[in-house]
Amino acid sequence: MLQPFGFTQYESKVYEALISVNEPLDATGIVKRSGIPRSKVYEVLQRMSEKGMILESTVDKKRQYTALPIESTIDKLKSDFEANVEHLRNVPITEAPSDDRVWTLKDDQSIQAVQKEMIQGAKDSIIISGWADDLRVHLPILEQFDRNGGQVEIHTIGELDTSIANVSILVPNSMHQTLERSRTLIIDNQEMIFAGIEQNAWQAIQTQSRPLVTFFKEFFYHDVALTEITKKYSDTILEDPSIRELLLKLRY
Structure with a gap:
């Protein structure tokens, strides 16, 4: 229940044991309902108490525990998350020198986040x-x-409704069977990220390497040029089977 929020398996089990009953439990009751070893239960209860996830009381010299209510827990987790995000945002970052190493990155959400940044x-x-x-x-x-006056150039697969003027649009048809999903982003002619799907999962490379930035910039214009040439002269080009077959093997 709580493991996705950074709690251990035992901590999550303690909370589940306490939230699932309408009465406080002592350590023995928690052990029975959670399956946590007795040798560990007091250590876990101490951590959960320090984290503010359980309430404690002493009745007839016996220590009893109850869980923080669900809605209060949700509010606490939200507040903790926002505080951690703010702390992360304020971590001082030293300006890094130019880095020509090639970095690899997996997971679509991470790739999208890096692109956004x-x-x-x-x-x-x-x-x-x-x-x-x-x-x-x-x-x-x-x-x-x-x-704001920045230069933006876009090459899109599929229609894109935008106020940006410099947009090249390739609308796939039945002949474009080899098109694969990919993303290319080049910033200030100094840094680039290229992402594609490998074994049904997104993977990317990111670098400031000048040769690679130049290569992918030329690759971008290669796609744009082929798109515009094919659109303008499609009737002539596609009449030639050999040229048509060659063009449709390309990535654009």
């Missing part, structure tokens, strides 16, 4: 590509950056 830190330019439903998550920040 990179976009918010942009000073001059943002180059971004991806599928429209992914890009919409960041669209308000991108549009604000554009309104």
Whole structure:
């Protein structure tokens, strides 16, 4: 019950044992209902008391315990979380020198969070590509950056309704069977992150390496160029089976 909030298995079991009854329990009752070893129960109860998760009382020289009510527990956990977030936000960060190492990152939520932070830190330019439903998550920040005079260039797979002028749109059709989900983000021509799906899970690389930033920037314009050329000359290009087959093998 409480393990997702940072409590140990034993702490969670103590809380569950106490919250599931309408009367206080002593240590013996807690051991019976929770399955915690008797040798550990007092140590766990002490920790839960210090964390403010249980109430204690002495009746007839016997120590009894009851759980903090559910709604009070929810309020406490929210307050603790917000306090921890504020503490994390205020941790002093030393300005890091340019780093040409390539970092790997997994988990879609983490990748999205890093992308958001990179976009918010942009000073001059943002180059971004991806599928429209992914890009919409960041669209308000991108549009604000554009309104403030920053340079924003977008390549999107699927229609994207935006006030940003510099947008290249590829609308997939039945011939684009090899299209794979990916995301490219380049900030101020100095830092980039590229994400794709590997074994049904998102993975990404992030770096400030100048050669890689340049490579992915050129790759972005490669996608844009192919999209615009194909749109403008589709009737001519796609009439040639060999050219059509070659084009549809490309990632764009």
